[in-house]
Amino acid sequence: MAIEIEQPTVGLSKVAVSETHGEDSPYFAGWKAYDEDPYDESENPSGVIQMGLAENQVSFDLLEEYLEKHSEASTWGKGAPGFREHALFQDYHGLKSFRQAIASFMEQIRGGRAKFDPDRVVLTAGATAANELLTFILADPGDALLVPTPYYPGFDRDLRWRTGVKIVPIHCDSSNNFQVTPQALEAAFKDAEVMNIKVRGVLITNPSNPLGATIQRSVLEEILDFVTRKNIHLVSDEIYSGSAFSSSEFVSIAEILEARGYKDSERVHIVYSLSKDLGLPGFRVGTIYSYNDKVVTTARRMSSFTLISSQTQHLLASMLSDQEFTKNYIKINRERLRKRYEMIIEGLRNAGIECLKGNAGLFCWMNLSPLLKTQTREGELTLWKSIIRDLKLNISPGSSCHCSEPGWFRVCFANMSEQTLEVALKRIHNFMDQRKTETN
Amino acid sequence: MTLTQIRTQSKEPEHPPRKPTGATGMRLIVPLQGVVQGRGGLILGSLIPCALFYFFHLYLKRHRSANPSSNPPSPSASSPNLADIPRTASRSNLSSRGSFGPGRASISTRAMSIAKPNDSPYYIGLDKVSGNPYDRTSNPDGIIQLGLSENRLCLDLIEKWMAKNLRDSIVGTDGDDLNINGITTYQPFDGLMELKVAMANFMSRVVGKVVSFDASQMVLTAGATPAVEILSFCLADHGNAFLVPTPYYPGFDRDMRWRTGVELVPVHCRSTDNFILSVTALEQAYNHARKRGLKVRGLLISNPSNPVGNLLPRERLFDILNFAQEKNIHIISDEIFAGSVYGEDEFVSMAQILEEEDFDKNRVHIIYGLSKDLSLPGFRVGAIYSYNENVLTAAKRLTRFSSISAPSQRLLASMLSDASFIEEYIETNKKRIGNIYGLFVEGFRRLGIRCMESSAGLYCWADMGKLIPSYSEKGELDLWDKLLNIAKINVTPGSACHCIEPGWFRCCFTTLTEDDIPIVIERIRKVAETCKSPG
Numbered sequence: 001m002a003i004e005i006e007q008p009t010v011g012l013s014k015v016a017v018s019e020t021h022g023e024d025s026p027y028f029a030g031w032k033a034y035d036e037d038p039y040d041e042s043e044n045p046s047g048v049i050q051m052g053l054a055e056n057q058v059s060f061d062l063l064e065e066y067l068e069k070h071s072e073a074s075t076w077g078k079g080a081p082g083f084r085e086h087a088l089f090q091d092y093h094g095l096k097s098f099r100q101a102i103a104s105f106m107e108q109i110r111g112g113r114a115k116f117d118p119d120r121v122v123l124t125a126g127a128t129a130a131n132e133l134l135t136f137i138l139a140d141p142g143d144a145l146l147v148p149t150p151y152y153p154g155f156d157r158d159l160r161w162r163t164g165v166k167i168v169p170i171h172c173d174s175s176n177n178f179q180v181t182p183q184a185l186e187a188a189f190k191d192a193e194v195m196n197i198k199v200r201g202v203l204i205t206n207p208s209n210p211l212g213a214t215i216q217r218s219v220l221e222e223i224l225d226f227v228t229r230k231n232i233h234l235v236s237d238e239i240y241s242g243s244a245f246s247s248s249e250f251v252s253i254a255e256i257l258e259a260r261g262y263k264d265s266e267r268v269h270i271v272y273s274l275s276k277d278l279g280l281p282g283f284r285v286g287t288i289y290s291y292n293d294k295v296v297t298t299a300r301r302m303s304s305f306t307l308i309s310s311q312t313q314h315l316l317a318s319m320l321s322d323q324e325f326t327k328n329y330i331k332i333n334r335e336r337l338r339k340r341y342e343m344i345i346e347g348l349r350n351a352g353i354e355c356l357k358g359n360a361g362l363f364c365w366m367n368l369s370p371l372l373k374t375q376t377r378e379g380e381l382t383l384w385k386s387i388i389r390d391l392k393l394n395i396s397p398g399s400s401c402h403c404s405e406p407g408w409f410r411v412c413f414a415n416m417s418e419q420t421l422e423v424a425l426k427r428i429h430n431f432m433d434q435r436k437t438e439t440n
Numbered sequence: 441m442t443l444t445q446i447r448t449q450s451k452e453p454e455h456p457p458r459k460p461t462g463a464t465g466m467r468l469i470v471p472l473q474g475v476v477q478g479r480g481g482l483i484l485g486s487l488i489p490c491a492l493f494y495f496f497h498l499y500l501k502r503h504r505s506a507n508p509s510s511n512p513p514s515p516s517a518s519s520p521n522l523a524d525i526p527r528t529a530s531r532s533n534l535s536s537r538g539s540f541g542p543g544r545a546s547i548s549t550r551a552m553s554i555a556k557p558n559d560s561p562y563y564i565g566l567d568k569v570s571g572n573p574y575d576r577t578s579n580p581d582g583i584i585q586l587g588l589s590e591n592r593l594c595l596d597l598i599e600k601w602m603a604k605n606l607r608d609s610i611v612g613t614d615g616d617d618l619n620i621n622g623i624t625t626y627q628p629f630d631g632l633m634e635l636k637v638a639m640a641n642f643m644s645r646v647v648g649k650v651v652s653f654d655a656s657q658m659v660l661t662a663g664a665t666p667a668v669e670i671l672s673f674c675l676a677d678h679g680n681a682f683l684v685p686t687p688y689y690p691g692f693d694r695d696m697r698w699r700t701g702v703e704l705v706p707v708h709c710r711s712t713d714n715f716i717l718s719v720t721a722l723e724q725a726y727n728h729a730r731k732r733g734l735k736v737r738g739l740l741i742s743n744p745s746n747p748v749g750n751l752l753p754r755e756r757l758f759d760i761l762n763f764a765q766e767k768n769i770h771i772i773s774d775e776i777f778a779g780s781v782y783g784e785d786e787f788v789s790m791a792q793i794l795e796e797e798d799f800d801k802n803r804v805h806i807i808y809g810l811s812k813d814l815s816l817p818g819f820r821v822g823a824i825y826s827y828n829e830n831v832l833t834a835a836k837r838l839t840r841f842s843s844i845s846a847p848s849q850r851l852l853a854s855m856l857s858d859a860s861f862i863e864e865y866i867e868t869n870k871k872r873i874g875n876i877y878g879l880f881v882e883g884f885r886r887l888g889i890r891c892m893e894s895s896a897g898l899y900c901w902a903d904m905g906k907l908i909p910s911y912s913e914k915g916e917l918d919l920w921d922k923l924l925n926i927a928k929i930n931v932t933p934g935s936a937c938h939c940i941e942p943g944w945f946r947c948c949f950t951t952l953t954e955d956d957i958p959i960v961i962e963r964i965r966k967v968a969e970t971c972k973s974p975g
Contacts, residue, residue, distance in 0.1 A: 010768055010769065010770055010800075010803040010828075011737075012675060012830055013673060013674055013677045015673045015677075015834075016673070016674040016675070016830065016831070017830075021837045053626070055626060057625070084599065086818050087595060087598065087817075088590060088817060088818055089818040090811070090818050090820070091570075125843055125844075125845070128840050128841060129840075129842065132841055136550065136699055137547050137551040138545075138547060138548060139548050140548045140549050140550065162673055162841075164678075200545075200548070227545075231544070231545050232545050266545070267545040281624070281626045281627075282623045282625055282627045282845075282846035282847075283845050284846070285845075292547075294547055294551075294555050298547065298551045302554060302698070302699070304694070305662075305666040305669055305695075305699075305841070305842055306662060306666065306841055307662055308662075308845060309845035309848040310818035310819065311845070311847060311851065312847055312848060
């Protein structure tokens with residue numbers, strides 16, 4: 001038998017083999033459990049209910065209705081005029097009509113309390129791309145962004161993987177409802193200094209994921225003052241701005257800047273997307289709104305790697321410019337989300353579980369620390385695994401969001417029907433009842 | 441109109457100019473070396489000053505971090521009507537390292553180079569045309585675009601298909617009850633399986649069905665641009681290099697290098713070889729890279745080639761595969777013009793060779809897309825086709841940053857699955873390209889300008905060497921400038937494509953109708969006459 005000489009296999013890059021994509025983390029077990037045994041109302045009523053995906057399906061019918069009534073707006077019409085231009089359109093400036101529509105939609109969400117210039121809107125294929133792009137622009141490899149904990153687990157991948165940028169956490173805790181404090185900001189900055197890492201900016205999510213709460217005006221002012229003092233950037237991911245249950249409770253960083261006459265606004269950049277508020281994550285529509293001209297230019301050029309299909313731009317431009325539709329949609333969407341939130345909070349309360357007081361988003365921040373055997377990350381993971389196994393619910397443990405206090409969990413409520421939510425609440429209720437009888 | 445910055449033949453330096461402390465450091469080292477004498481003096485004489493310099497530098501760096509910004513920021517414009525990017529020096533007062541601008545949070549070093557005005561004639565030309573585009577009726581004195589490889593010849597066929605098949609809405613399929621369910625929610629980032637299958641079939645048809653493509657080896661991206669970048673990220677580390685035959689598509693400098701930190705090492709091809717890659721040139725370039733201390737991770741070829749439009753013969757593909765095997769590197773084969781082959785020569789895809797011969801498949805990755813062959817650059821559809829499981833896994837994860845919009849995926853899956861339409865489209869497309877090519881090249885020939893033999897692509901590679909005053913890059917750019925500003929024709933000069941021989945220009949003709957050609961030729965003739973070099 002001939003001797004087989006092993007050929008050296010051709011290697012891959014460090015980026016390719018890095019674990020920063022996070023898919024091998026223990027938290028993936030929840031997704032796996034769901035994939036293997038997904039809940040279905042009729043086909044699989046005892047399957048795993050997905051409560052770990054922040055997707056908005058509550059206002060879907062409004063979109064359907066609009067597209068049905070305005071089919072001529074979503075096609076290119078008889079003989080398809082205008083199609084040619086769109087077929088060839090790959091300008092990274094994006095369709096002007098679409099940028100205008102996005103700007104006006106963002107204004108409406110903020111109740112007209114801030115103005116947005118369509119020429120400052122940079123389009124990307126989703127907020128994921130927007131956050132990564134901004135990180136490439138604002139920081140060099142080895143630099144850091146400060147991010148308040150708990151934060152969206154995807155940031156570990158989106159902000160760090162290809163960019164080589166680090167995240168230094170700003171620690172928040174339940175003593176003040178996980179709000180950012182000036183002390184926490186300074187401490188994080190110092191942490192970075194000690195590690196000899198240069199901080200390039202602060203990235204906040206407002207309304208917050210996973211907390212499901214808006215950031216208070218006074219806190220936003222403090223954060224803005226902090227970044228100004230340190231001469232660094234501020235990225236405000238406002239992807240859930242249209243999902244605040246009442247318009248008045250959400251304060252955008254844009255409003256603060258407007259109140260300050262846009263003084264020193266060049267360090268501020270807003271990220272937005274249609275994935276949450278409009279429930280269209282499959283369309284891949286994200287945007288960077290920057291008050292910094294250089295950032296706008298650079299982001300635009302870099303968006304070549306992540307352009308939105310001109311067909312989608314055309315389709316959504318007309319829908320989002322229809323102010324009557326958008327006004328109605330925003331209002332109804334807020335109401336329905338609030339109703340869902342109240343439903344889940346009540347259900348959890350009846351089961352003896354408390355949540356952080358929330359006012360926005362597609363999820364609630366649930367406190368299960370009384371149930372932990374040990375107040376540690378391991379205790380939390382043990383409880384989480386039993387919830388997947390015994391309750392067949394996939395929820396997100398706080399440690400995956402880098403929460404410093406164990407026992408908190410993010411529970412999504414907008415990606416399912418009311419009936420499914422009832423089923424989930426019933427399972428939780430039974431579980432808590434059982435525990436009570438066990439401990440008695 | 442003055443000539444804008446001339447691009448030197450060698451690559452732009454990747455890193456910003458060295459800080460002043462570098463020079464100061466050298467002024468310290470040299471005399472210090474003289475002070476330390478005796479045995480080991482030379483070594484110590486070098487080490488000690490270097491160590492001192494290093495620590496001095498580190499000290500400076502640490503203490504700079506603690507300094508608060510000294511100058512208060514100047515009032516920022518609220519610019520409700522942002523038009524041009526302000527070019528005043530005070531607003532762009534950022535140090536070359538992109539670090540502490542006075543009172544103004546600066547952007548990163550890598551962003552700084554991207555923020556600079558585009559100095560490549562390729563981009564300058566494109567910008568100029570968009571400011572004053574030719575239109576036969578509304579702007580007959582505008583600039584005619586021959587610098588963008590866009591295919592408009594068969595848009596009528598696609599328009600017809602759209603009109604026939606999109607009854608109610610883009611988002612529905614088969615004219616069913618309107619149903620956007622299924623495409624609004626999160627989709628697999630690397631593309632819907634129905635589109636992958638449709639793409640695989642399309643790719644197979646494009647190469648005349650001599651090879652079949654497997655949908656499970658495909659990753660879809662928002663255009664071929666991110667496909668190239670994703671591969672660059674997966675196959676090479678920051679500071680590594682890819683070999684690229686010249687002349688090459690100017691966009692590669694951006695796609696492969698901008699954010700990845702990867703370098704491109706040119707493999708120079710010559711007109712005597714019809715600009716077809718030779719193994720000698722490959723070896724030379726590889727050794728040259730090694731001497732520069734660069735680790736070569738792969739070879740990037742475009743076949744059919746851009747900007748020349750020729751096809752790599754079968755034997756050459758074998759040579760390339762052997763070379764890659766010997767050096768243990770990857771091959772990226774950009775086959776985006778595979779469906780634009782109008783000539784007699786046979787296009788052989790890498791996929792075909794791998795199916796027929798026994799080469800290591802793990803090192804080969806093919807790039808494709810619908811921007812050229814299906815004339816739909818606006819819809820952003822690109823693909824990475826790889827035989828390497830690990831590359832597919834990594835690439836798939838990276839597509840989250842560059843996914844195709846779901847409605848477009850649905851629409852295109854539907855179109856690509858219409859077998860009779862696709863058959864008609866592919867054949868008609870080839871015929872029409874071939875027709876315009878023939879007329880265009882004949883027009884050039886009458887001007888005394890010869891074009892390189894080509895059988896594919898949306899452009900021709902024209903030799904205007906006789907028209908340039910000095911046989912140099914400067915001479916070439918002078919002519920380019922004349923063509924752009926006097927003849928009002930935008931073409932791409934060879935230097936923008938890193939061509940080692942001056943005088944060559946890429947001229948795209950698929951945006952023209954038959955009637956436009958005489959106008960183009962006439963405009964060039966007027967300029968050509970003023971350029972005839974003496975003797």
